[in-house]
Amino acid sequence: MKIHEIKTRVRYQETDQMGIVYYGNFFTYFEMGRTEYLRSLGLPYLELEREHIYFPVTETHCRFRSPAHYDDVLVVQTWVSELKHASVEFSHKVIREGSNTLIAEGFSKLACLNAGRKPASMPEKLKKLLE
Amino acid sequence: MKIHEIKTRVRYQETDQMGIVYYGNFFTYFEMGRTEYLRSLGLPYLELEREHIYFPVTETHCRFRSPAHYDDVLVVQTWVSELKHASVEFSHKVIREGSNTLIAEGFSKLACLNAGRKPASMPEKLKKLLE
Amino acid sequence: MKIHEIKTRVRYQETDQMGIVYYGNFFTYFEMGRTEYLRSLGLPYLELEREHIYFPVTETHCRFRSPAHYDDVLVVQTWVSELKHASVEFSHKVIREGSNTLIAEGFSKLACLNAGRKPASMPEKLKKLLE
Amino acid sequence: MKIHEIKTRVRYQETDQMGIVYYGNFFTYFEMGRTEYLRSLGLPYLELEREHIYFPVTETHCRFRSPAHYDDVLVVQTWVSELKHASVEFSHKVIREGSNTLIAEGFSKLACLNAGRKPASMPEKLKKLLE
Numbered sequence: 001m002k003i004h005e006i007k008t009r010v011r012y013q014e015t016d017q018m019g020i021v022y023y024g025n026f027f028t029y030f031e032m033g034r035t036e037y038l039r040s041l042g043l044p045y046l047e048l049e050r051e052h053i054y055f056p057v058t059e060t061h062c063r064f065r066s067p068a069h070y071d072d073v074l075v076v077q078t079w080v081s082e083l084k085h086a087s088v089e090f091s092h093k094v095i096r097e098g099s100n101t102l103i104a105e106g107f108s109k110l111a112c113l114n115a116g117r118k119p120a121s122m123p124e125k126l127k128k129l130l131e
Numbered sequence: 132m133k134i135h136e137i138k139t140r141v142r143y144q145e146t147d148q149m150g151i152v153y154y155g156n157f158f159t160y161f162e163m164g165r166t167e168y169l170r171s172l173g174l175p176y177l178e179l180e181r182e183h184i185y186f187p188v189t190e191t192h193c194r195f196r197s198p199a200h201y202d203d204v205l206v207v208q209t210w211v212s213e214l215k216h217a218s219v220e221f222s223h224k225v226i227r228e229g230s231n232t233l234i235a236e237g238f239s240k241l242a243c244l245n246a247g248r249k250p251a252s253m254p255e256k257l258k259k260l261l262e
Numbered sequence: 263m264k265i266h267e268i269k270t271r272v273r274y275q276e277t278d279q280m281g282i283v284y285y286g287n288f289f290t291y292f293e294m295g296r297t298e299y300l301r302s303l304g305l306p307y308l309e310l311e312r313e314h315i316y317f318p319v320t321e322t323h324c325r326f327r328s329p330a331h332y333d334d335v336l337v338v339q340t341w342v343s344e345l346k347h348a349s350v351e352f353s354h355k356v357i358r359e360g361s362n363t364l365i366a367e368g369f370s371k372l373a374c375l376n377a378g379r380k381p382a383s384m385p386e387k388l389k390k391l392l393e
Numbered sequence: 394m395k396i397h398e399i400k401t402r403v404r405y406q407e408t409d410q411m412g413i414v415y416y417g418n419f420f421t422y423f424e425m426g427r428t429e430y431l432r433s434l435g436l437p438y439l440e441l442e443r444e445h446i447y448f449p450v451t452e453t454h455c456r457f458r459s460p461a462h463y464d465d466v467l468v469v470q471t472w473v474s475e476l477k478h479a480s481v482e483f484s485h486k487v488i489r490e491g492s493n494t495l496i497a498e499g500f501s502k503l504a505c506l507n508a509g510r511k512p513a514s515m516p517e518k519l520k521k522l523l524e
Contacts, residue, residue, distance in 0.1 A: 024158030
């Protein structure tokens with residue numbers, strides 16, 4: 001199982017008045033993790049959409065273990081936790097760089113849709129890369 | 132079990148290039164549902180924070196059943212699905228007004244923290260209102 | 263000159279760790295003001311896009327006079343401050359309900375684009391409504 | 394005049410249904426530019442806030458010259474365009490990496506506030522660094 005890592009620094013915009021990263025912003029970090037995971041396989045998501053293949057999220061979950069703060073550098077780990085004919089699940093851990101504190105962990109399931117936005121089998125080349 | 136409803140209209144800002152509401156924005160709708168649920172009980176969340184009681188989200192989950200689009204009016208239903216000494220879980224359904232289409236459903240668990248941001252029992256008046 | 267008003271309540275998501283609304287979020291309030299202004303004229307922006315007419319923002323400006331806080335109800339005033347063949351400028355004031363405090367004021371210029379995303383004259387029916 | 398550059402890749406979350414970066418998100422890019430500008434001077438904004446010095450934005454402006462798209466790498470240039478006793482203005486250009494296309498240009502003025510959130514002179518060490 002391949003685990004891919006990216007780093008992202010918490011923006012002021014991502015904080016809320018509790019002084020921590022707003023919970024909904026972790027799903028953007030998950031998105032960034034998926035995007036760079038696919039790029040690391042040699043198949044940027046951008047190219048999939050250019051071929052009219054779309055991967056909307058159908059389910060997502062996150063546990064928040066420790067708050068993240070402005071200017072923290074977060075490490076987002078991403079891996080494929082389930083692969084089906086027409087869907088894929090990515091799992092994530094978010095860790096604070098340096099301290100190794102677990103900040104959050106979760107997953108997102110994505111369905112494969114075709115140009116008409118109907119469920120479709122995943123392209124073979126993508127499936128092979130994800131396996 | 133009390134179910135509280137609010138309406139919110141999808142902003143252009145909330146859409147993404149797939150032409151639908153970005154998945155992470157549903158957690159903002161959940162927040163709005165919680166906020167108005169508490170206000171409807173007579174205890175705005177604003178007042179809780181003024182008394183240095185905080186409710187960060189510790190876990191959240193969402194299933195996306197059907198896409199929401201720009202300018203849709205969404206009905207966000209909110210209810211208390213679990214109540215403990217020091218935490219509460221709110222559950223939600225998001226429905227498109229008019230069509231009655233189920234757009235999304237999920238929950239958020241929140242922990243009660245005191246002024247020092249340490250776990251604390253929920254204030255009695257809040258617990259009674261939520262029961 | 264027609265001035266249109268909407269109200270919006272500040273979401274927790276819109277605050278930052280300074281305890282105020284993040285400055286970039288005012289441009290979402292401006293967008294909501296424009297959207298409801300057009301709806302009040304009988305021509306929702308949604309319908310313009312369905313006819314493949316797009317109005318991207320080409321310039322925007324905002325002065326922040328007083329901070330807005332979580333749970334504030336903001337009144338967003340919108341009016342047309344300049345109308346040209348292929349562009350329109352909307353101006354805005356954001357006021358806190360009740361106190362009448364001026365929170366922010368600014369404008370956005372929008373260009374009219376056709377299906378090929380090229381500059382185009384505004385549809386006559388829209389121009390007449392905006393005059 | 395020192396010009397500082399950062400790079401940021403456009404997130405899916407930052408796009409809207411027009412298929413471009415939502416205009417309000419450029420103010421987040423400006424914020425990132427300011428943050429990294431200050432860090433490059435050896436004085437992270439985080440440390441200023443730890444000393445209870447705050448820099449809310451009092452005015453901002455942006456011209457959008459060319460749309461930015463998902464997955465674009467944007468270069469955000471930042472420089473100090475005006476320095477006063479109790480305020481500073483940062484100017485920015487946003488350029489698409491590779492093509493050298495000018496995407497956007499603008500500025501943000503920030504006021505210096507003290508712990509009581511009242512206008513205050515800028516700390517001498519900061520003023521010297523910004524000159």
